[in-house]
Amino acid sequence: MKMIIAIVQDKDANRLSNEFIDANIHATRLSTTGGFLKAGNTTFLIGIEEKRIDEAMTIIKETSHARQQFMNPSLNLDGSEHGSSYPVEVQVGGATVFVLPVDQFMQF
Amino acid sequence: MKMIIAIVQDKDANRLSNEFIDANIHATRLSTTGGFLKAGNTTFLIGIEEKRIDEAMTIIKETSHARQQFMNPSLNLDGSEHGSSYPVEVQVGGATVFVLPVDQFMQF
Amino acid sequence: MKMIIAIVQDKDANRLSNEFIDANIHATRLSTTGGFLKAGNTTFLIGIEEKRIDEAMTIIKETSHARQQFMNPSLNLDGSEHGSSYPVEVQVGGATVFVLPVDQFMQF
Numbered sequence: 001m002k003m004i005i006a007i008v009q010d011k012d013a014n015r016l017s018n019e020f021i022d023a024n025i026h027a028t029r030l031s032t033t034g035g036f037l038k039a040g041n042t043t044f045l046i047g048i049e050e051k052r053i054d055e056a057m058t059i060i061k062e063t064s065h066a067r068q069q070f071m072n073p074s075l076n077l078d079g080s081e082h083g084s085s086y087p088v089e090v091q092v093g094g095a096t097v098f099v100l101p102v103d104q105f106m107q108f
Numbered sequence: 109m110k111m112i113i114a115i116v117q118d119k120d121a122n123r124l125s126n127e128f129i130d131a132n133i134h135a136t137r138l139s140t141t142g143g144f145l146k147a148g149n150t151t152f153l154i155g156i157e158e159k160r161i162d163e164a165m166t167i168i169k170e171t172s173h174a175r176q177q178f179m180n181p182s183l184n185l186d187g188s189e190h191g192s193s194y195p196v197e198v199q200v201g202g203a204t205v206f207v208l209p210v211d212q213f214m215q216f
Numbered sequence: 217m218k219m220i221i222a223i224v225q226d227k228d229a230n231r232l233s234n235e236f237i238d239a240n241i242h243a244t245r246l247s248t249t250g251g252f253l254k255a256g257n258t259t260f261l262i263g264i265e266e267k268r269i270d271e272a273m274t275i276i277k278e279t280s281h282a283r284q285q286f287m288n289p290s291l292n293l294d295g296s297e298h299g300s301s302y303p304v305e306v307q308v309g310g311a312t313v314f315v316l317p318v319d320q321f322m323q324f
């Protein structure tokens with residue numbers, strides 16, 4: 001048994017929760033802030049058998065990895081458009097993952 | 109020194125907190141969701157000397173273990189009772205517990 | 217790579233966050249209650265290279281260590297002052313810190 005601690009952006013957290021459920025991986029979810037990812041983030045605690053670590057890692061990577069995304073710059077407050085408003089490329093997502101050893105695991 | 113991470117149902121969390129206080133076990137409490145237990149849950153982080161692990165485990169088990177409970181099915185929204193409303197047996201409680209190794213422990 | 221889990225009083229948490237940012241230490245922040253410190257507290261999860269552990273410990277110690285502070289006793293509810301109201305000395309701050317081993321560390 002190992003403990004995975006995965007920190008992902010809030011925007012990826014619901015999708016990741018669902019992927020864990022589909023894979024029958026029990027993940028406990030904590031609302032967290034700051035740190036590795038600047039935006040609001042979510043931390044998952046996952047108790048997992050060693051043979052399933054790669055599977056969990058693949059799910060986290062595919063769901064939450066850092067990627068570029070085009071966004072429209074926000075409109076001016078009065079709704080007018082001054083000058084050009086080309087979409088800008090921003091980085092979203094990103095996951096920081098730790099695997100910790102576990103001495104004992106019990107369920108009551 | 110070891111770190112116990114215990115995930116219990118919200119409904120058992122206050123009672124467990126009090127039991128830890130009675131036993132002079134310092135537990136830090138996190139509000140968490142999902143995972144091993146379907147309902148809202150609470151995660152406790154507990155730094156503990158190795159010789160007291162069994163004592164902490166017993167407290168968690170006695171306070172939070174899964175058990176059957178009879179509940180009355182909820183009334184209809186208009187307060188009327190359609191058909192029979194026998195009490196139903198549901199499972200409540202349950203605890204998932206990890207013991208992690210600790211390299212260093214300090215208090216400032 | 218190691219995982220530092222640091223529990224500090226809420227009143228020291230913002231200053232500690234800023235110190236971590238200055239030092240380029242990535243700390244994920246959890247809102248927690250109870251446990252080692254009686255008042256509301258904040259738990260930081262910090263993934264850190266072994267050679268930087270002492271640096272992180274020094275930052276936590278300097279920012280959050282327990283110290284005496286003089287406080288004015290609160291006024292009576294009706295705003296009046298009955299008798300003397302000398303400042304009283306109270307203990308504030310305090311940090312509880314665990315260093316946990318890490319098997320794997322990944323960023324996606």
Ligand code: NI
Pocket residue numbers: 065067
């Ligand atoms: Ni992709």
Ligand code: NI
Pocket residue numbers: 173175
């Ligand atoms: Ni029982």
Ligand code: NI
Pocket residue numbers: 281283
């Ligand atoms: Ni000082």
